[in-house]
Amino acid sequence: MAAPKIILYTNHLCPWAHRAHIALKELGLEYEEVIIDLTKPREPWYLEVNPRGLVPSISYNGTIITESAIVSQFLADAHPSHLLSASNTGAGALQRARIAFFVDAFFTKVIPHLFASLRAASDADRETATEALIAGVETEIEPLLAPAQDGGATGPFFGGSEKLTLAEVLTGSFLLRLLLLHKPEYGLLSAKLPELLEQRTPRFKRWADTTVQQESVNFIWDAENVGRKTKERLAAAAK
Ligand SMILES: N[C@@H](CCC(=O)N[C@@H](CS)C(=O)NCC(=O)O)C(=O)O
The missing domain is CATH 3.40.30.10 (Glutaredoxin)
Structure with a gap:
């Protein structure tokens, strides 16, 4: 082609x-x-x-x-690749369904709390949103990353894949924000977030850390610029 x-x-x-x-x-x-x-x-x-x-x-x-x-x-x-198996095989159809469910869970049960934290008007509101975010990861995401789900595959990405899948393509840019915008100079997320994720959702933390280290995920990422501009945009919207 x-x-x-x-x-x-x-x-x-x-x-x-x-x-x-x-x-x-x-x-x-x-x-x-x-x-x-x-x-x-x-x-x-x-x-x-x-x-x-x-x-x-x-x-x-x-x-x-x-x-x-x-x-x-x-x-x-x-462009068939490691990102997704073909849909016309049983295993491929199942992988697609599992990825779709995982991405749906991430965007309906976790990301709304990330946005709530970014928009929080006070430290107390931010801590409440942080707790809800972690609870969402604990309940909805951590079980989907259990090795028992992966049919013996042991790679670091979704479903035990050795390479990125569509799950990481769709979530990676949000993982960057979730893991890296907690610095006090941005004041956008609780400074305790990475530590709490490590303690309460270790599989998620390991998966997310590995994902954001991939060049394909971080090659356009500029934490300082995203942090500063996000803060400015939210401050303007709050006026
Ligand atoms: N559902 C859309 C959302 C895209 C979106 O919200 N893009 C924002 C930037 S992050 C945008 O283009 N905003 C322009 C505007 O609202 O004027 C998608 O997934 O592509």
Whole structure:
């Protein structure tokens, strides 16, 4: 298959757009990057690309695909790889169902508390959100990372995979924020969060630490910039 012509419309501060970067890097696909300035109204040409005005969008051989989960899934389907097994085998269909459930649990039971912590108006609110976040990981995520789920596979990634899967593609940019925005200078997450995760959800902590160390996950990550801009944006929104 000839290499596709891919244009990625993105912004490096956006965790949703970041998903597409991880997928493209894991798949080894070349792409042209167009940075969309999200601090200004979208220009008419971009609203023609994506009428919602959001990033990410991709142009894939001239066809536009939007929404980060759909973009990532499309790329993984169009370029079969370690990210996802084929859907037309029993094991592949099961892996896809397990990844989909894991990602759903992460985004419905954990990430809302991360956002609540980022938006917290006081230290007490932040501690409450932190406790809810950890409880969500404990109840919903930690059991899905138990070795008994992995059918004898012992790799560090989801399902005991030796390489990243679509589960890490879809969660990695949020793991970076969850693990690395607790520094006091940002004041965005409880400083105790990494330690509490280590104590109460050690499998999750190990999996998340390994995931954020992967080059495909962190090559566009700039903690200082994300921390500072997130703080500024939340302060402006709170006024
Ligand atoms: N559901 C969308 C969410 C994307 C999204 O919210 N992107 C934000 C940046 S992080 C955006 O483009 N915001 C522009 C705006 O709201 O004007 C996806 O997963 O792609």
